[in-house]
Amino acid sequence: MENLVIKQCSNEKEIAEALSLAWRVFLEYEASDCAPEEVEKFRESIQGSLFLDALTIYAAYREDKVVGMIAVRSSGSHIALFYVDGNFHRQGIGRELFEEAGKHNFAGFMTVNSSLYAIPVYHKLGFADMDTVQNAGRMRFMPMRMEKE
Numbered sequence: 211m212e213n214l215v216i217k218q219c220s221n222e223k224e225i226a227e228a229l230s231l232a233w234r235v236f237l238e239y240e241a242s243d244c245a246p247e248e249v250e251k252f253r254e255s256i257q258g259s260l261f262l263d264a265l266t267i268y269a270a271y272r273e274d275k276v277v278g279m280i281a282v283r284s285s286g287s288h289i290a291l292f293y294v295d296g297n298f299h300r301q302g303i304g305r306e307l308f309e310e311a312g313k314h315n316f317a318g319f320m321t322v323n324s325s326l327y328a329i330p331v332y333h334k335l336g337f338a339d340m341d342t343v344q345n346a347g348r349m350r351f352m353p354m355r356m357e358k359e
Contacts, residue, residue: 214303216310219267228269228279229256235293240325248349256291265290268310270303280307286315289322308335318358323351
C-alpha cells in the first residue's frame with residue numbers, strides 16, 4: 211500500500227496515539243451498541259496498565275498520522291484491539307496490519323472476540339465463528355478463530 215508505514219509501537223507517544231485512534235473509532239462504530247457502563251469499561255480497559263502491559267501494538271501511519279492499529283496478546287495468538295480510522299476503511303490497511311501482526315505469531319492459530327460491527331471484517335480475513343454471540347457481563351461479541359496456513 212502506497213505511503214503506508216506499519217510499525218510496532220515502541221514508546222508511550224506511539225502507544226497513546228494508537229489507543230486514541232482505537233477510542234475514537236470505537237465511539238464512532240461500536241459504542242452505540244453498548245450500554246453506557248460498557249462504554250466506560252472499554253475506556254478504562256484501554257487505559258489500564260495491566261491490560262496494556264500484555265499487548266504488542268502495531269500502528270499504521272500515513273504521512274505521520276495513525277490511521278489504524280492492531281494489538282495482540284498471548285504471543286500474538288489473540289487480537290485484543292483492531293481499529294482503522296473510518297476515513298480509511300476498505301483501503302487494505304486492516305489487512306496490512308493483520309498480516310504484520312501475524313508474522314510474529316507462531317501459535318498456528320489466531321482468536322478474537324469480535325464486536326458485532328467487525329464480524330464481516332474478520333470473516334473476510336478468514337476467521338470462523340466459534341459459537342453464537344456472547345454477552346458475559348460486557349459488550350456483546352462473537353468468539354472467532356482462524357487456523358494459520
